[in-house]
Amino acid sequence: MTFEEEEDFDGQNDPDRVTGGISADRLRSIIERVERLEEERKALAGDIKDIYTEAKSAGFDVKVIRQIIRLRKQEPAEIEEQETLLSIYRRALGM
Amino acid sequence: MTFEEEEDFDGQNDPDRVTGGISADRLRSIIERVERLEEERKALAGDIKDIYTEAKSAGFDVKVIRQIIRLRKQEPAEIEEQETLLSIYRRALGM
Amino acid sequence: MTFEEEEDFDGQNDPDRVTGGISADRLRSIIERVERLEEERKALAGDIKDIYTEAKSAGFDVKVIRQIIRLRKQEPAEIEEQETLLSIYRRALGM
Amino acid sequence: MTFEEEEDFDGQNDPDRVTGGISADRLRSIIERVERLEEERKALAGDIKDIYTEAKSAGFDVKVIRQIIRLRKQEPAEIEEQETLLSIYRRALGM
The missing domain is CATH 1.20.5 (Single alpha-helices involved in coiled-coils or other helix-helix interfaces)
Structure with a gap:
């Protein structure tokens, strides 16, 4: 050049x-x-x-609407898997 | 709520x-x-x-085009002032 | 220049x-x-x-760990309120 | 949940x-x-x-200092080439 x-x-x-x-x-x-x-x-x-x-x-609640929009981009199976993991991790941490 | x-x-x-x-x-x-x-x-x-x-x-050169687009958003007087300062600072630093 | x-x-x-x-x-x-x-x-x-x-x-799951870290920055009452709203909104949308 | x-x-x-x-x-x-x-x-x-x-x-000028810091991450030859191109493009556009 x-x-x-x-x-x-x-x-x-x-x-x-x-x-x-x-x-x-x-x-x-x-x-x-x-x-x-x-x-x-x-x-x-x-x-x-x-x-x-x-x-x-x-x-x-705008923050929750944003969360809904993020969720709607995911497959239901994926959402469910992540929610299961989230509850396992929270329990493990005593949250 | x-x-x-x-x-x-x-x-x-x-x-x-x-x-x-x-x-x-x-x-x-x-x-x-x-x-x-x-x-x-x-x-x-x-x-x-x-x-x-x-x-x-x-x-x-895409990087230079982006720089042009940034410059076009500024006032000519502002561009000139910043270029003057840039050259003063560079000289001060021996660049 | x-x-x-x-x-x-x-x-x-x-x-x-x-x-x-x-x-x-x-x-x-x-x-x-x-x-x-x-x-x-x-x-x-x-x-x-x-x-x-x-x-x-x-x-x-790294994504879930990031979610945990976000949750840990919030007050428990705030988390609970948002989770309640999230489930209301999801139900309203049939998700 | x-x-x-x-x-x-x-x-x-x-x-x-x-x-x-x-x-x-x-x-x-x-x-x-x-x-x-x-x-x-x-x-x-x-x-x-x-x-x-x-x-x-x-x-x-903080903006100019940021520009200096960006320039210091580049090779002098690279800086010079981009400055040459920038002045060619500006002239072509009548800036």
Whole structure:
């Protein structure tokens, strides 16, 4: 990745204008697409936060809702196995 | 948040059926909306990863692109100030 | 980001030598202390990972051990309340 | 998560007493060691935070110090290559 002698910069409207061996348009396209997707991701994070705020206002326990969501990603057999182990370990520790 | 006397569970189709003092439908709606948004967020993360893979294939340095994206979030004056400080600190440390 | 022609650096052994208005020795001390502590933190993370590897070899379920450690940070009354809520929510959702 | 009828627990002082097929002492040892290391890790995080507070009080820019620490983890040749690329990309984008 070496870049030699920079050429002029008057090719602003040339779709293939190149700076230091790279395509400026390609680079700009990549960056703008990432930025757009990151904006969407940020908006989604805000939407999720709003739902939890709504849940809290409705009297639900947010921490427990998060636990439910984690459980729903697991297979019932897996949940049961972990709950069995959890109760064995707790008992062993006198908890 | 205390829940008294559980009533029966036959109200499956009653939109206001309540379990342990909570609205099952409201809870289900909250959880399903969060799950849907989390799915979308995961899909976006995949899309961003794909763009970086494309960038790498096109010969770009992904680490430097990330740095560009960070810089574009800052004010030009802020960037300049930090670059000035960075060069002062580096010089002070003989880097 | 190139830096040419700078004044001399012969004040290397002067404890109060200053570059660009900052104390190089103070800066170096700050950076080296942070680096040392970060090294220690990294070593601790490795030690914790080793214990989990040991636990796994001994037949324990690492995920359940992590859950136990989370529970041990909570008050018993808090644990009980959350478990009660969890079972109410699960029942409401038919899980 | 209720647990009824279990065998007695009078083996409290037996180093090899086993609950549900597991060694309670081994489990307790694993958990206590992890907790101790996590405590140390938390203390280190606090120490690092204190140094940054000190740095800020002394007039340093904490963000730039973090950047210096990142740079010091890299090889000089790597730093230089990334800085070259960064300036090419910035120029290409008119930044």
